[in-house]
Amino acid sequence: MKDYAIEITKLVKKFGDFVAVNKLDIAIERGEIFGLLGPNGSGKTTTINMLLGLLEPTSGTIHLDGMNVVEDSSEAKGKVGLVTQETVVEGELTATENLRLFGRLYHLPDDVINKRIGELLELAGLEKFKDNYAGTFSGGMQRRLSVVKALIHNPKILVLDEPTVGLDVQNRSNLWELLRKINRERGVTILLTTQYLEEADQLCNRISIINNGKVVASGTPSQLKQQVSKHQIIEIAVEKKFLVKTEEIIKSLYKENVRVTGDKVYFPATGDSLEMLNSLVKKLSKSGIEVVSIGMHQPTLDDVFLKLTGTSLRDSASNTDNGQGKDVLKMMK
Amino acid sequence: MSILGDALTLYAREFLIFKKNINVSVARSVMFPLVFILLLGNIGNTSKNLPVAIVNYDNGINSIKFINLLEAANIVRVLSVTNQQSALNMLYMGQVTMVIVIPPHFGTNNQGSQTLTTYLDSSVPFSTTILVNQVEQTAKQFDAQVLSKGINSANMQQSPTTSFNVNYTYGTASDYKDFLIAGVMLSVVIFGALWSGGFTMLTDRQLGNLKTFLVTPIHRFSILLSKLGMGVTQSTMAGIFALVIGILDGGHMACGLYGVALIFMFIVLASIGFGALAIILATRTSKIETYSITGTMIMMPMWFLSGAFSPTNTFPPWLQFLSAIDPLTYAVDGVRYLFLKGFIPTSVLITDVVVLIIFSVISLIASVLLFKNTIE
Numbered sequence: 001m002k003d004y005a006i007e008i009t010k011l012v013k014k015f016g017d018f019v020a021v022n023k024l025d026i027a028i029e030r031g032e033i034f035g036l037l038g039p040n041g042s043g044k045t046t047t048i049n050m051l052l053g054l055l056e057p058t059s060g061t062i063h064l065d066g067m068n069v070v071e072d073s074s075e076a077k078g079k080v081g082l083v084t085q086e087t088v089v090e091g092e093l094t095a096t097e098n099l100r101l102f103g104r105l106y107h108l109p110d111d112v113i114n115k116r117i118g119e120l121l122e123l124a125g126l127e128k129f130k131d132n133y134a135g136t137f138s139g140g141m142q143r144r145l146s147v148v149k150a151l152i153h154n155p156k157i158l159v160l161d162e163p164t165v166g167l168d169v170q171n172r173s174n175l176w177e178l179l180r181k182i183n184r185e186r187g188v189t190i191l192l193t194t195q196y197l198e199e200a201d202q203l204c205n206r207i208s209i210i211n212n213g214k215v216v217a218s219g220t221p222s223q224l225k226q227q228v229s230k231h232q233i234i235e236i237a238v239e240k241k242f243l244v245k246t247e248e249i250i251k252s253l254y255k256e257n258v259r260v261t262g263d264k265v266y267f268p269a270t271g272d273s274l275e276m277l278n279s280l281v282k283k284l285s286k287s288g289i290e291v292v293s294i295g296m297h298q299p300t301l302d303d304v305f306l307k308l309t310g311t312s313l314r315d316s317a318s319n320t321d322n323g324q325g326k327d328v329l330k331m332m333k
Numbered sequence: 334m335s336i337l338g339d340a341l342t343l344y345a346r347e348f349l350i351f352k353k354n355i356n357v358s359v360a361r362s363v364m365f366p367l368v369f370i371l372l373l374g375n376i377g378n379t380s381k382n383l384p385v386a387i388v389n390y391d392n393g394i395n396s397i398k399f400i401n402l403l404e405a406a407n408i409v410r411v412l413s414v415t416n417q418q419s420a421l422n423m424l425y426m427g428q429v430t431m432v433i434v435i436p437p438h439f440g441t442n443n444q445g446s447q448t449l450t451t452y453l454d455s456s457v458p459f460s461t462t463i464l465v466n467q468v469e470q471t472a473k474q475f476d477a478q479v480l481s482k483g484i485n486s487a488n489m490q491q492s493p494t495t496s497f498n499v500n501y502t503y504g505t506a507s508d509y510k511d512f513l514i515a516g517v518m519l520s521v522v523i524f525g526a527l528w529s530g531g532f533t534m535l536t537d538r539q540l541g542n543l544k545t546f547l548v549t550p551i552h553r554f555s556i557l558l559s560k561l562g563m564g565v566t567q568s569t570m571a572g573i574f575a576l577v578i579g580i581l582d583g584g585h586m587a588c589g590l591y592g593v594a595l596i597f598m599f600i601v602l603a604s605i606g607f608g609a610l611a612i613i614l615a616t617r618t619s620k621i622e623t624y625s626i627t628g629t630m631i632m633m634p635m636w637f638l639s640g641a642f643s644p645t646n647t648f649p650p651w652l653q654f655l656s657a658i659d660p661l662t663y664a665v666d667g668v669r670y671l672f673l674k675g676f677i678p679t680s681v682l683i684t685d686v687v688v689l690i691i692f693s694v695i696s697l698i699a700s701v702l703l704f705k706n707t708i709e
């Protein structure tokens with residue numbers, strides 16, 4: 001048996017009759033950045049809650065650094081730091097006080113706490129703001145503080161639940177940089193959940209895509225993309241009135257995987273894509289259809305998700321850009 | 334490390350938050366007692382035309398003078414009643430608030446001093462103060478204007494005086510302010526329980542703080558303890574404010590300084606018991622609205638039934654039963670008892686303490702058990 005940082009075996013969680021997590025198998029090697037990608041309600045947070053011993057699994061086992069989460073719960077807890085879906089820093093406490101609180105809760109001696117506070121604030125780029133109240137920080141700063149807060153006890157594993165929800169592009173890439181640094185310089189294994197394909201693509205060594213509590217695909221981002229097509233994806237934009245006709249024509253030519261979103265028609269190229277494009281444009285203009293734009297892209301994880309589930313991940317994710325909206329709904333039940 | 338040590342760490346966190354919001358926290362602790370004691374406690378001072386039955390066994394010129402003096406300030410509305418029994422019946426029926434019995438030979442008694450007998454309905458405590466004051470002043474006026482002139486005082490050691498004794502229908506001599514202070518102190522406790530520990534438990538759950546605490550190696554119980562500790566702190570603080578405001582405003586305590594320690598023991602016990610209740614609610618509900626509405630719906634009846642504002646023995650029997658099963662009643666009763674009567678007889682106090690301890694222990698255990706089963 002291989003020695004994994006995180007090993008999840010046949011994990012099941014039922015809420016009454018509802019199966020939120022369905023026979024999940026994930027094995028994460030040491031030093032990896034692993035992404036759990038899935039739309040709202042796919043069971044990401046439920047999985048993480050079980051991983052940290054906050055929820056009892058209905059069945060299945062979880063090992064963190066070889067420790068069974070249920071049986072050796074307190075040892076397992078010491079191995080892992082958690083950044084929850086909600087940004088959790090205490091606005092009424094300063095950055096230093098935030099970190100000290102958690103140092104104490106992890107029962108570290110005061111001199112160790114003080115040393116780590118210095119290191120971690122530097123890592124987060126917040127040393128200038130150490131005595132400022134966290135409530136005055138920008139969203140990105142708060143998020144970075146909550147990430148380093150989870151490192152106060154030097155865990156081997158860092159778990160982040162949708163760490164970049166609600167951040168702008170700049171802050172998002174700053175956070176990615178911080179996570180890469182933590183992974184590289186401290187050798188911390190990272191498991192993160194996300195609804196953002198781009199995030200999984202940019203940050204993760206390996207990904208599992210989950211939908212309705214089930215893993216639908218696993219692998220490196222490029223492996224997964226190759227599952228869709230080894231070739232480029234062609235996208236053709238036409239005026240709205242021509243959309244249906246365009247789709248018909250393309251479907252008659254290439255039976256496979258034609259889909260329409262907005263004003264664009266997508267389909268995977270086969271063989272020589274340039275030649276395909278040329279003949280297609282000719283055919284369309286013969287039928288009186290004016291092509292607005294035409295392009296090609298490498299297959300994305302969205303294409304993967306679409307192929308696997310028949311729905312677009314982006315559509316289901318974009319309804320609630322902020323995961324908290326969903327959470328509130330859940331709480332109302 | 335011990336549960337207590339972790340609880341202290343978390344308490345320190347609560348305290349930092351508390352300190353950061355000190356203005357709001359203090360304002361809340363001060364406003365409640367201030368409003369209730371100053372407004373409600375003094376509201377009776379403006380009362381007019383309080384109905385008083387007079388049983389006049391004298392019917393001489395002096396008793397008429399006395400009655401005229403009594404009516405002069407418009408505070409009292411006099412109803413003449415011919416016999417004492419029917420006057421007392423009126424008192425019990427709530428038709429009058431006071432009965433004054435004027436003895437025969439009023440103002441012509443050569444022995445000098447004379448005594449009026451009065452009966453007061455203490456269930457309307459704020460009028461009792463006014464009425465007692467009014468009778469006292471009238472007696473002084475009467476002494477000055479009538480007695481000292483009408484009687485040959487040459488053969489007397491001192492000038493004659495009119496005094497009166499007061500009989501309370503419900504046994505308690507309650508200045509409403511003194512009566513009220515106990516109620517206000519405990520009101521602060523139950524609403525403090527709802528808005529301090531329980532409330533922050535809910536927001537900690539919602540904001541995810543609780544989750545981050547639960548993944549650390551601390552015991553859950555220490556989280557609970559820190560919340561209760563903060564609730565006790567705030568209740569004690571508010572209790573001190575209530576006490577100080579009440580005393581500055583003219584309230585008095587029968588129990589003296591030692592009694593204050595006991596009063597705060599009641600407050601601590603009650604804030605643990607009700608704090609634990611609020612925490613149970615906070616771990617069961619997910620929305621602030623639900624928590625507020627449910628919490629208020631539970632606490633409000635307890636509040637009214639406890640006799641915080643009016644004596645429970647004036648309630649109809651079915652309400653008296655409800656108030657007897659309301660733990661807050663015993664806290665209010667204990668504190669009020671110390672306030673109005675002091676320590677004796679001790680048996681009443683012991684009952685109050687025992688009931689309160691049982692209640693606090695039960696709700697504490699329940700909160701631990703129920704908290705254990707909640708995730709998030």
Ligand SMILES: Nc1ncnc2c1ncn2[C@@H]1O[C@H](COP(=O)(O)OP(=O)(O)OP(=O)(O)O)[C@@H](O)[C@H]1O
Pocket residue numbers: 015018020038039040041042043044045046047085195323326327330
């Ligand atoms: N305590 C619970 N009781 C009942 N159902 C629950 C509970 N917690 C979660 N669920 C349900 O389980 C499913 C998975 O929820 P989960 O929070 O794990 O999703 P998620 O992938 O984290 O979604 P999001 O992106 O919105 O955070 C949802 O349908 C949710 O409604």
Ligand SMILES: [Mg+2]
Pocket residue numbers: 044045046085161323
């Ligand atoms: Mg989630």
